[in-house]
Amino acid sequence: MKNVKPASFFESSARVRVAKLVDAGSFKEFCPPQLRRTSPHLARLNAPVAFDDGVAVGSATLAGHKILIAAQEGKFNGGAVGEVHGAKLAGLLDRGVRELPRAVLLLIDSGGVRLHEANAGLIAISEVMRAVLRCQEAGVPVLALVGGACGAFGGMGIVTRLCNEIIMSEEGRLGLSGPEVIETVQGVEEFDSRDRPLVWRVTGGKVRRALGEATYLVDDDICSFRSVTAELLCRYQTKPLAPVDIDEISAEHARLTERTKRFATARDGREIFQASGFVDLDEVSLLPVAKFNQQLLESL
Amino acid sequence: MEQFTLSYKTSPRLQEGHPPQLCGVVASGNLEVLVEPLDSADLCLIEVNTSAPGFRLIWEAVLSDFVERNRVAGVRISINDAGATPAVVGLRLDQALDAYRSAV
Numbered sequence: 278m279k280n281v282k283p284a285s286f287f288e289s290s291a292r293v294r295v296a297k298l299v300d301a302g303s304f305k306e307f308c309p310p311q312l313r314r315t316s317p318h319l320a321r322l323n324a325p326v327a328f329d330d331g332v333a334v335g336s337a338t339l340a341g342h343k344i345l346i347a348a349q350e351g352k353f354n355g356g357a358v359g360e361v362h363g364a365k366l367a368g369l370l371d372r373g374v375r376e377l378p379r380a381v382l383l384l385i386d387s388g389g390v391r392l393h394e395a396n397a398g399l400i401a402i403s404e405v406m407r408a409v410l411r412c413q414e415a416g417v418p419v420l421a422l423v424g425g426a427c428g429a430f431g432g433m434g435i436v437t438r439l440c441n442e443i444i445m446s447e448e449g450r451l452g453l454s455g456p457e458v459i460e461t462v463q464g465v466e467e468f469d470s471r472d473r474p475l476v477w478r479v480t481g482g483k484v485r486r487a488l489g490e491a492t493y494l495v496d497d498d499i500c501s502f503r504s505v506t507a508e509l510l511c512r513y514q515t516k517p518l519a520p521v522d523i524d525e526i527s528a529e530h531a532r533l534t535e536r537t538k539r540f541a542t543a544r545d546g547r548e549i550f551q552a553s554g555f556v557d558l559d560e561v562s563l564l565p566v567a568k569f570n571q572q573l574l575e576s577l
Numbered sequence: 578m579e580q581f582t583l584s585y586k587t588s589p590r591l592q593e594g595h596p597p598q599l600c601g602v603v604a605s606g607n608l609e610v611l612v613e614p615l616d617s618a619d620l621c622l623i624e625v626n627t628s629a630p631g632f633r634l635i636w637e638a639v640l641s642d643f644v645e646r647n648r649v650a651g652v653r654i655s656i657n658d659a660g661a662t663p664a665v666v667g668l669r670l671d672q673a674l675d676a677y678r679s680a681v
Contacts, residue, residue: 292599309597310597310599310609311597311613323578324628325603325626326626327602328599329599352602352603352607353602353603353604
């Protein structure tokens with residue numbers, strides 16, 4: 278057997294993530310870089326542009342299932358969503374409504390709206406949100422994969438929570454206001470964005486999994502993301518996404534009410550872990566993913 | 578931003594029919610390089626778009642080294658740069674050309 282070094286999702290670029298996640302050579306890009314659909318706003322601000330405006334979108338197969346896929350490049354302006362970037366995401370999701378692939382995969386790595394583009398960026402994100410809902414209405418599940426350095430924050434945090442499944446690594450982060458934003462608005466006493474253990478206890482993959490927001494916690498290698506995604510695609514093949522009905526919405530509301538009560542006094546990730554049944558709280562951040570998942574399952 | 582286009586007359590040309598290749602990311606101290614086929618068989622066209630103005634002489638030195646080292650012709654290379662050092666530019670160009678030559 279070939280000894281293949283696992284590729285870190287966290288360390289990889291958006292394009293490498295796509296290439297290694299889907300079936301080898303199956304990725305066909307829409308709006309490829311040579312079309313040079315760069316941001317007119319960044320150009321007017323005399324800021325560097327990227328040929329793909331920080332997101333690669335296209336079709337591929339994963340374990341033989343036809344999918345549409347988008348990957349944000351967190352290193353370009355923090356994966357922030359500008360007008361072109363957002364249009365590529367919304368366009369991909371609308372294509373999902375027409376072509377009905379098994380699923381649309383969003384590899385999210387973004388701080389949210391690209392502030393340079395102001396209203397155009399905000400509108401772009403709202404269009405992405407509506408496109409996610411249209412896709413789901415058409416019976417196409419949208420899956421979020423979160424494991425990059427920028428996490429999923431701001432508008433893209435909302436987009437992530439709209440998805441049918443959220444697959445995260447421990448390194449991934451999910452939230453609405455990011456740590457720097459909270460610190461800027463509320464002061465360092467409220468949240469010290471340089472306190473990395475605090476940042477991960479509050480926004481990281483493990484706490485999001487304990488809260489039930491992330492539906493899967495996987496190791497930080499692209500293979501692990503791939504195998505969980507493949508499993509989910511099979512599951513949606515056997516049991517397609519059903520239209521949302523009022524009973525389901527009521528059940529979700531009841532679940533959220535219960536969650537609010539359960540964690541009512543929690544101020545920190547440690548207390549979430551405690552309320553989730555973890556005994557050795559100093560150990561939680563060091564637990565390997567498989568052990569963490571097992572202990573979480575046992576406590577439920 | 579500073580923009581300029583340099584063209585080098587060289588030979589031999591690369592094999593035809595490679596799909597365009599993109600390497601690197603526009604991030605601080607980094608750059609992206611897009612390599613595409615060019616109709617003129619004996620030309621290497623390089624377009625630079627950099628966030629650090631005033632370094633054209635250094636760009637010219639790095640790019641002419643690159644062209645000489647690889648004997649590239651029949652390609653159009655487009656660069657979006659966010660302040661990469663000359664060494665990073667050289668390595669990224671070699672990587673992009675390598676990816677282009679092995680792409681089918």
